[in-house]
Amino acid sequence: MAELEADSLYRKCNPASLEFETTDEIKNSTTVIGQDRLSASLEFGTGMGKDGFNIFALGPNQINKQDHLKEFFEEKSADQPVPSDICYVNNFDDHYKPNVLELPAGRGCELHKQMDQFIDDLVPTLTSAFETEEYQNRRQSLQEQVQQEQGQTFEDLKNKAKEKGLALVRTPAGFSFAPLNEEGEIMGKEEIQNLSEEKREELEEKTQDLQEELQKIIQKMPSNRRKARERLKELDEEIATYAIKDLFDEIRDNFSELDNVQEFLDDVELDIVENVQSIMGNQNQSGQGNQLMQMMGGQQSQQRTSKNPVLDRYRVNVMVDNSEAEGAPVIYEDNPNYKNLIGRVEYQSKMGTLSTNFNLIKPGALHRANGGYLILDARQVLLEPFAWEGLKRALKSGELKIESLGESYSMVSTVSLEPEPIQLDVKVILTGERLLYYLLCEYDPEFNKLFKVEADFEDEIDRTEGNNNRYAQLIAGLIDKHELRAFDKKAVARVIEQGSRMVSDNEKLSAQTNEITDLLKEADHWADKSENGQDIVTYEDVEKAIEQKIYRSSRLRDRIQESINRDSIFIDTSGEEVGQINGLSVAKVGNLMFGRPNRITARVQLGKGEIIDIEREVDMSGSIHSKGVLILKGFLGGRYARERPLSLSASLVFEQSYSHIDGDSASSAELYALLSAIGSIPLKQSFSVTGSVNQHGKIQPIGGVNEKIEGFFDICNQRGLTGEQGVLIPSANEKNLMLRNDVVEAVQKDQFHIYSIETVDEGMELLTGLDMGELQEDGSYPEGTINYKITQKLNQLAEKRKAFSKSENSQE
Known part of the structure; x- marks a missing residue:
């Protein structure tokens, strides 16, 4: 039994032990100190590249876990390679299954711009080529040749009929044969009736023979027209190939080292050549359609589209642009619903009909974090319908597959896309309370297979002289982050003392940065409300902040x-x-x-x-x-x-x-x-x-x-x-x-x-x-x-x- 002395009832922080006068003089940090166990767990989880070694960072909500994790992983990611750009392009074999195009960082956006410019130049280039005199002459020559061949066939038949005393005549019902008299004129009904029976039978036999020949000629006409169209198409393809060669050469040269881009350009070139008349023919029709939509009050999609929708299939949809990235990405998604995690396919309304294409595929957080780190709040993920299952499915399969929930659950019947899956290489870090972690371990059999690394935040840290100065750096970091006034050393000492009070332990300091941040903000407020509007937060301001917070909440007490x-x-x-x-x-x-x-x-x-x-x-x-x-x-x-x-x-x-x-x-x-x-x-x-x-x-x-x-x-x-x-x-x-x-x-x-x-x-x-x-x-x-x-x-x-x-x- 002992009566306690006053000195043992409160452990003060000596301001003289702090190595600064104000927090402006010290290096600041927002990383919670004294987290050796946590750091070791994060280091292990980061270095472990095997499947399933994702991280669950657990600790009380009062600790600002997100800032600590972001700072840790941003430092780690700085030395890691920048991941590739991820793009979607049209699948010319099946438009409903767009293809993935992975490019070195920054090249995706470059290809996107060049293809947009290519599309802008395509129709004028083709139009110029097809309006040349050479093309018109060759086209006319082909048409005349076809007409001449067809005309010669009918001329031969006509001469043959004349030799047999018959004439080939055109009627509203088609072609027919009529007998000729000795003057070479077509017989009238009376003349035909005056002919002998034998003569009429002879004419009928000759007419029958010629009719069969005429029928064969008429049957060959569609085939001849088809051959004529093929010749014209070959001419169009020849002209189109020659016309767009210069447009493609520049893009091919810029991406000469990327085989997948060359294959994509081959597919685009082949499609343009095969559909050149459709491309040129739809130009005016699409312009009229856009005007009609505007007259009817319709809205254009925010997605950039050309006046000719056919041209949109040659664009490049850049899902992830890493042109400005330095190191691996570190992404924190504050609204982790299913679409924001996995991605989505959007639709646009045209004349009351919903339609979509690969340009309307939108990325999710997993796309942006691919090749790096994704930080998520576990509770928020669990509260969002389908988000938890979608995340687990992606991690288990190692693929990022965009699926329409409405189609999967038969809620809508609109035709959707099936984009090619993207290979997933991401380290997911979940944050949450300890109870939530233990519940997931107990009730979700797949959880421990996917999140094998437990990173536990300390609630409190040892109160030593060295830690006091590091704690002051944390306080300085929070002051800088929230743009508060500088604190003098006595004010910082009072905050440190309050850090011990928060954990009810004079040998420990609170690691719950949220409460410390609130105290700093309130002290800054009272410094501003002081008589002279102080530029520095003092001991008295911190003390008043503590007292006023208690006063505001103490009605029931x-x-x-x-x-x-x-x-x-x-x-x-x-x-x-x-x-x-x-x-x-x-x-x-x-x-x-x-x-x-x-x-x-x-x-x-x-x-x-x-x-x-x-x-x-x-x-x-x-x-x-x-x-x-x-x-x-x-x-x-x-x-x-x-x-x-x-x-x-x-x-x-x-x-x-x-x-x-x-x-x-x-x-x-x-x-x-x-x-x-x-x-x-x-x-x-x-x-x-x-x-x-x-x-x-x-x-x-x-x-x-x-x-x-x-x-x-x-x-x-x-x-x-x-x-x-x-x-x-x-x-x-x-x-x-x-x-x-x-x-x-x-x-x-x-x-x-x-x-x-x-x-x-x-x-x-x-x-x-x-x-x-x-x-x-x-x-x-x-x-x-x-x-x-x-x-x-x-x-x-x-x-x-x-x-x-x-x-x-x-x-x-």
Whole structure:
């Protein structure tokens, strides 16, 4: 047992130990320090190139994990090669299955621009070539040749018919033959009727023969026209090939070292040559269609398209442009839905019809991060429909395949594309809380196969002089990042002290940068609101920021304290009572955690060794609290019931408690109340107690010790400090003390006391002013000690129980 001195209640940071005057003078950093385990895990995950060794970075949300991870991986990626550009181009064999074109970094955008220029020049170049006199003459010559061949065929048939006394005539129904008279003129009906039967039969036979020949000639006409068209097409292809040669030569020369580009240009050239008339013929029609859409109020797609939609299939859709990249990409996707991860195919509306093409394929985060690192918030991915399954599917297959969800689930019937899958080489880093990581390990059988590297953020770091200066660098980095005023060394020292208070440990510093950032911003605000509008944030500004944040959140705390001081909630801070003690509890409401005293009472009567926890009986306590009460029975039995049974029945309760209670930090206070009630020993009400107890009477550490001490101190201070009041805490909690200045000052002036105890015996001696009493050789305790009074009471209860049992048996 020890009464703590004021110096041990708050560990200050000496500003003289900081190697600067203001944060403008030091190198800043946004990387959380003291993360050796995390760094080792990230190094391993980065260097491990095997499948499945993706990373899950776990830690509390108050740590700015994204900034730390981005800084780490950006440093790693700087020396890694820049990945290729990823493009989609038309598949001329199947337009619904676009092809992937991978190019060295920067070449994709270059090819895209050159193909756009090529498309702009294509129609004028073709038009000029097909308007030349040479082309017109050759085309006319072919047409005349076809006409001449066809005309000669009919002329030969006509002459042959004339030799046979017949004439070839054209009628509205087609061609036919008519007999000629001796003057060579076509016979009239009368002349034909005057012919002999034999002559008419002869003419009919000749006509039949010639009709068969005519039929053969007519049957050959489509074939002849087809041959004529083929000759014209060959001419068009010859002219087109010659016309576009110069356009292609420049692009081919620029990409001479890339075979896949040369193959793509071969396909484009072949398609243009085969469809040259379609390209030129659609030019005016597409222009009229665009005008009609505008007249009807239709909107053009934001995607760049030519006036001739046929030409769009020669474009290059650059999905990922790494022309300005330095090293491997590091991508953080803050909205990881399915489309933003995997990519999507967009549609455009034309005249009420949805259509798409490879130019409307849009990339996802996995495309942009391919060859590098992708950082995602695990919770956000899990909340987005299909995103988690899509991510796992991509990682398992090693391919990035863009699929339409609507088509996959038969929600739409619109024809979509099936782009060629892209080979995936990416390291995915998920961030999330520890509980989320453990749940995924337990309930998703594929999770451990894909995310084999666990990178755990430390919640707190060691508070050493070296770390203080590194912590100052972190503070400087956060100040610079958020464009705040510089802090002087005293202000930084106060922030460091608050970093210990945040983790309730004077040997540690908080790694939760979000809370530190909020403190820096608020201190900067109060510096701005000062009388002179300071350029430097001072100690007073940081102190005011802390006080004002507590003040804004403390309405409920103040109302509870007011109820105590108005005797609506009964708490004694002076005098002595039997079976009554002040316990301490912690409440967290919103952004504020505060302590408050609770009256705990115990009553004892004759019974069978039962200890009734009233909170448990009415389902107002949790399992941990109930466990603490049951431990008390173990302690009593081990010390006082070795030779005889406990002949008592006791009840314990938190008075005026109307909400759920859990935790075992009040078990020592409950034990003090119980011992007091058994031995009828008054307890000093000027003390409040916290600490859990084990079955051997050892006092164990608890949480929220600073808030608990301050909660009781506030009540005593408001009522008036007497110099007799204080708090009993476990010795193991001494390292957690970072108390407010007013508490420290009261202890320094001997107006308030804080005692560190290790056992229940030490606590009882402080609370009663009596010795606990050591067990003597005869099995008894010295008279007048606490143990003596308790055993005497228990013996009396045992005798009464024995007498009562005999009385019951005699009556029977």
